[in-house]
Amino acid sequence: MQSKSIEMAVGLFVVAAMFGLLVLALNVSGLRIQGDDDVYYLYARFENSSGLSERAKVSLSGVVVGRVVDIRLDTQSYVSVVKMAIEKGVPLSMDTSASILTSGLLGEKYIGLSIGADEEYLLSGDVIEDTQSAIVLEELIGQFIFSKTSESP
Amino acid sequence: MSSQPNYFIECRNLHYQVDDRAIFSDLNLKIEVGSITAILGPSGTGKTTLLKLLCGQLKPTTGAVIVDGCDLADLSRKELLYLRKRLSLLFQSGALFTDLTVFENVAFPLREHTKLPEHMIRDLVLLRLESVGLRDTANLMPAALSGGMARRVALARSLALDPEFIMYDEPFTGQDPISMNVLLKLIAQTHENLALTSVLVSHDVKEALSIADTVLVLNHGKVQARGSPEQMQAHTDPFIQQFLFGKGVEGEPFDCAIESLREQVLHE
Amino acid sequence: MSNYVAALGAKYIRVFQLIGRSGLFLISILNWGSGFKGPFSRLVKQVYHLGVLSLPIILVAGTFVGMVLALQGYYILSNYGSQEAVGQMVALSLLREFGPVVSALLFVGRAGSALTAEIGLMKTTEQLSAMEIMGVDPFQRIFSPRLWAGVVSLPLLTVLFSLLGIYGGAFVAVNMLGIYEGSYWSNMQQSVLFYDDVLKGVIKGVVFAFVCTWIALFHGWQAKPTSEGVSRATTATVVQGSLAVLGLDFILTAVMLGGF
Numbered sequence: 221m222q223s224k225s226i227e228m229a230v231g232l233f234v235v236a237a238m239f240g241l242l243v244l245a246l247n248v249s250g251l252r253i254q255g256d257d258d259v260y261y262l263y264a265r266f267e268n269s270s271g272l273s274e275r276a277k278v279s280l281s282g283v284v285v286g287r288v289v290d291i292r293l294d295t296q297s298y299v300s301v302v303k304m305a306i307e308k309g310v311p312l313s314m315d316t317s318a319s320i321l322t323s324g325l326l327g328e329k330y331i332g333l334s335i336g337a338d339e340e341y342l343l344s345g346d347v348i349e350d351t352q353s354a355i356v357l358e359e360l361i362g363q364f365i366f367s368k369t370s371e372s373p
Numbered sequence: 374m375s376s377q378p379n380y381f382i383e384c385r386n387l388h389y390q391v392d393d394r395a396i397f398s399d400l401n402l403k404i405e406v407g408s409i410t411a412i413l414g415p416s417g418t419g420k421t422t423l424l425k426l427l428c429g430q431l432k433p434t435t436g437a438v439i440v441d442g443c444d445l446a447d448l449s450r451k452e453l454l455y456l457r458k459r460l461s462l463l464f465q466s467g468a469l470f471t472d473l474t475v476f477e478n479v480a481f482p483l484r485e486h487t488k489l490p491e492h493m494i495r496d497l498v499l500l501r502l503e504s505v506g507l508r509d510t511a512n513l514m515p516a517a518l519s520g521g522m523a524r525r526v527a528l529a530r531s532l533a534l535d536p537e538f539i540m541y542d543e544p545f546t547g548q549d550p551i552s553m554n555v556l557l558k559l560i561a562q563t564h565e566n567l568a569l570t571s572v573l574v575s576h577d578v579k580e581a582l583s584i585a586d587t588v589l590v591l592n593h594g595k596v597q598a599r600g601s602p603e604q605m606q607a608h609t610d611p612f613i614q615q616f617l618f619g620k621g622v623e624g625e626p627f628d629c630a631i632e633s634l635r636e637q638v639l640h641e
Numbered sequence: 642m643s644n645y646v647a648a649l650g651a652k653y654i655r656v657f658q659l660i661g662r663s664g665l666f667l668i669s670i671l672n673w674g675s676g677f678k679g680p681f682s683r684l685v686k687q688v689y690h691l692g693v694l695s696l697p698i699i700l701v702a703g704t705f706v707g708m709v710l711a712l713q714g715y716y717i718l719s720n721y722g723s724q725e726a727v728g729q730m731v732a733l734s735l736l737r738e739f740g741p742v743v744s745a746l747l748f749v750g751r752a753g754s755a756l757t758a759e760i761g762l763m764k765t766t767e768q769l770s771a772m773e774i775m776g777v778d779p780f781q782r783i784f785s786p787r788l789w790a791g792v793v794s795l796p797l798l799t800v801l802f803s804l805l806g807i808y809g810g811a812f813v814a815v816n817m818l819g820i821y822e823g824s825y826w827s828n829m830q831q832s833v834l835f836y837d838d839v840l841k842g843v844i845k846g847v848v849f850a851f852v853c854t855w856i857a858l859f860h861g862w863q864a865k866p867t868s869e870g871v872s873r874a875t876t877a878t879v880v881q882g883s884l885a886v887l888g889l890d891f892i893l894t895a896v897m898l899g900g901f
Contacts, residue, residue: 248732454777457774461774
């Protein structure tokens with residue numbers, strides 16, 4: 221009957237679109253199904269975290285191990301407090317350092333972790349103290365000019 | 374619920390206006406149960422509009438349309454739809470649903486309003502199609518039918534639910550003499566066999582008079598005359614004589630405010 | 642002078658009346674009737690007419706739009722040495738803007754005009770009146786399935802449009818422009834966010850679908866039952882539908898990006 225083929229066509233159409241949505245989710249947007257049980261949270265305090273946005277990646281030795289979930293201002297000490305979600309399978313030593321780096325020349329900011337030699341590991345809720353703030357281009361230029369002018373007699 | 378059991382439909386002081394033109398003013402008419410009434414009048418007097426007012430599709434500006442004792446204006450949308458199961462209207466063009474086959478078209482009211490099993494619906498549809506002589510077109514699409522055939526299928530569809538009241542909008546217009554006869558016989562037979570109340574709206578005077586038992590002549594938004602065909606024959610009004618029987622010469626202008634031809638041609 | 646003002650005022654009053662009438666119309670057609678089997682099969686039939694039959698134009702257009710975006714984007718980005726970001730550019734443009742908007746415009750032109758013409762014709766041949774007189778509510782039987790079918794179809798079409806655009810862009814970028822395939826996709830994956838970009842695009846699609854189908858049905862219903870009337874109604878659908886999509890797109894984008 222004619223209506224059977226119509227129903228089949230509509231069914232295929234809907235399935236194709238749903239599949240398309242799935243492809244968009246996985247291939248295009250890199251959505252990863254990550255539950256709250258798989259991560260633990262660490263905090264890092266930066267003098268200047270300009271350019272870093274929520275959902276920026278956190279990587280260790282070039283491998284993405286987590287995401288930035290929150291950036292707040294500590295109103296008492298006026299530093300930026302960044303909350304990161306790190307995968308549970310990645311233990312970090314107590315003296316791990318965190319730096320805000322730029323991917324590429326004009327790319328996005330991300331957090332790069334550098335592991336230390338300490339035998340104790342960071343637990344959920346701990347704070348990373350050893351941090352390197354973001355490099356702000358204007359400051360860099362200012363430093364360069366300052367060093368240049370102080371060189372010439 | 375009938376307050377006046379003799380009259381199936383009544384119009385009281387009906388006034389209907391579109392923009393600035395009053396199509397009907399102070400119209401009073403009564404349709405008796407079991408009669409075949411022919412509503413005649415020149416083209417443009419609003420006969421189709423009257424049919425639409427009678428079945429509640431249009432609302433009168435003032436005045437009332439009473440169907441079987443109920444004032445249409447008092448009914449809710451649901452009650453109106455319910456009442457309409459007892460009425461049927463046959464449109465000039467048939468108005469078959471173009472995306473359904475002939476069979477599906479006739480089965481439509483049965484499927485919508487009854488819970489009959491499929492095999493009963495099939496039998497009823499075939500019977501109805503047979504009664505209009507078109508059983509062999511059951512699987513065709515409406516586009517494949519001629520105008521006359523489409524009208525007959527539409528008649529089968531209108532009768533599917535055994536209505537009490539049926540209205541025909543210009544059923545004879547544009548028909549060849551053979552189809553005309555077939556239609557006339559169908560309308561008369563159906564009326565008798567199903568004990569309907571029928572209303573015909575037409576300007577094909579001879580045909581309409583041949584089967585009607587009551588005649589209403591409309592002109593300028595009012596009922597000009599009412600009676601049996603014999604009474605019409607004897608009527609003294611010159612307009613009636615001219616319209617029904619072709620006696621007299623002058624045609625009536627559409628809009629009475631227009632100047633005479635002489636003035637328009639010589640002085641413009 | 643006062644005549645002119647009166648005429649202008651009358652025109653505006655008519656516009657508001659029209660908006661009011663279309664609003665009441667919308668409320669009447671939301672309900673698709675009781676039961677599930679009958680209404681659902683009508684819905685499926687309409688999804689076929691509106692959605693499946695629009696696939697050819699949507700898929701082809703999506704592919705070409707994606708390919709052009711990749712081409713143009715490549716040359717603009719190479720001025721800044723960021724050609725590698727072309728994947729990201731194509732994906733974001735499509736998902737956020739081109740996908741929903743172009744799909745909606747094509748939908749209005751193809752499916753919207755077909756809807757208006759179909760309903761206008763049904764009105765002209767008195768099929769709607771006949772249905773009403775037979776005690777069947779044409780709003781439930783004819784209009785409602787078409788409205789919901791439109792709301793279902795256009796977002797699905799939007800997804801397919803964006804998808805084909807992205808893959809079309811990939812084809813051009815990798816095979817014609819020499820971008821490394823890995824960087825096309827990885828760059829994209831890092832910057833496209835599912836909830837923000839993909840879903841918001843789909844939401845736009847739903848809003849456009851609702852408005853476009855509503856406009857198409859309304860003009861069909863309002864059409865004067867002559868051939869000129871139907872053609873005027875069809876034109877009105879396409880023009881008003883397109884403008885509505887573009888206007889709504891601005892509002893939605895402002896809300897989504899700026900949180901107004």
